[in-house]
Amino acid sequence: MTPVESIVERGQIAQQKYEQYTQAQVNLVVEAVAWAILEPKRNQELAELAVQDTGLGDVADKFKKNFRKTLGLIRDLSTAKTVGVIFENLKTGLTEYARPVGVVAAITPSTNPGATPINKILNALKCRNAVVVAPSPKGHSTCARLLEFIHQQLDLVNAPRDLVQMLPFPITKDSTNELMRLADLVVATGSQANIRAAYSSGTPAFGVGAGNVLAIIDEHADLNGAAAKITQSKIFDNATSCSSENGVVICADVYSGAIQALENAGGVMLDEADKKRLEGVMFQGGKLTSTLTAQYPSVIAERAQLQNPKAKEAKFLMVEEDSFGSCAPFSGEKLSPVLTVWKAADFKAAQDLVTHVYDYQGNGHSVGLHTALSGDVMEKRAATLAENLKVARVIVNQAHTIATGGSFENGLPFSLSMGCGTWGKNNFSDNMNYRHYLNITRVVRPIPERVPKVEDLLKDYFARFPQA
Structure with a gap:
């Protein structure tokens, strides 16, 4: 034995x-x-x-x-x-x-x-x-x-x-x-x-399923509130969670204000040169390495030899992206306090971009939405994402890492394992x-027999297509 x-x-x-x-x-x-x-x-x-x-x-x-x-x-x-x-x-x-x-x-x-x-x-x-x-x-x-x-x-x-x-x-x-x-x-x-x-x-x-969560900040969002929640979520446990935001898609009307709010919350935007330095260490052959996984920004800055003097003091690092897929490795999961940022023309464009990124990596998991705090706008936007994106959860106006696995402020079961449905090649989509x-x-006990009539069950069909 x-x-x-x-x-x-x-x-x-x-x-x-x-x-x-x-x-x-x-x-x-x-x-x-x-x-x-x-x-x-x-x-x-x-x-x-x-x-x-x-x-x-x-x-x-x-x-x-x-x-x-x-x-x-x-x-x-x-x-x-x-x-x-x-x-x-x-x-x-x-x-x-x-x-x-x-x-x-x-x-x-x-x-x-x-x-x-x-x-x-x-x-x-x-x-x-x-x-x-x-x-x-x-x-x-x-x-x-x-x-x-x-x-x-x-x-x-x-x-x-x-x-x-x-x-x-x-x-x-x-x-x-x-x-x-x-x-x-x-x-x-x-x-x-x-x-x-x-x-x-x-x-x-x-x-x-795999992570690679994105969040959308739309034109109705409380920018400071969204930035605070994203920061809380992004830096928690150095982004070890599959529910940590790997990217944020920001509607163009509020892009500059949202970036400012994220910087005020502790984020530091890297320039193209530092982005290249970071990519060289974080990805090898387009694939994520473990070199920077769940490390503090100061460690990341040192290992990647970032030149931005603010990088070592940052709560998290940001890089701008305008593409997705294997040609844009920062569009994938990073498992570190590094946040990819996209600008989208409007909410529909933001939704489409999330679709493309998730088709590359992340289908089935979750999406975050920062929008109006209540009312029809919030409900309609959340419904649109729920009906169109291949995700098991739409997390509205919450710190994603905290909320996705169950929270005292939402109704999801507490869990550290999130099913992603068939989209994520899983056989369940619950927590x-x-x-x-x-x-x-x-x-199973016997009950009085109740056999329906065919004409009752197919009445709508027969009404539109009368049978000869």
């Missing part, structure tokens, strides 16, 4: 015991495991370890992310029913029972080595599953420490430790692939290579949530 086979077998044994828990017992386990990362001292240690070992992001922002994402998820889970009857309709004779899926393989990225594993773990446990985490190699140490805290909490509530396990070090593609083959469900977040591996593992899988970790069994 291989080490991975042994881990999965132990998970199966623990899950079979856990499946007998009542809803109250499950809820207690979930609350206990949540405290493993919500407790401030443990959270701080995990945040520091994450940045130390991955070299990505910001400790204070990691702390905030670990706390807010977990707190929000626990809020979502607190009222969810995942044991026994979860739906009943006597009129249709249907009753639905929540059932676990078994052992979940949780594939997690280096960008969020604490927040993403705990999110998947809590969702899995809420649905009476066991879970085995496959962290990125860089995120291994953070995940291992998190599991030490989780096991302490499981001991406290007398739940099996083997409900939550991880792959042993060193993390390899072979061990991760073996885990995915042996598990009952794969939930994958990270590189598109990992997502493709999950989908081809032979195990049912949920995987997420990944506990319902993706459930099987549902339906009891």
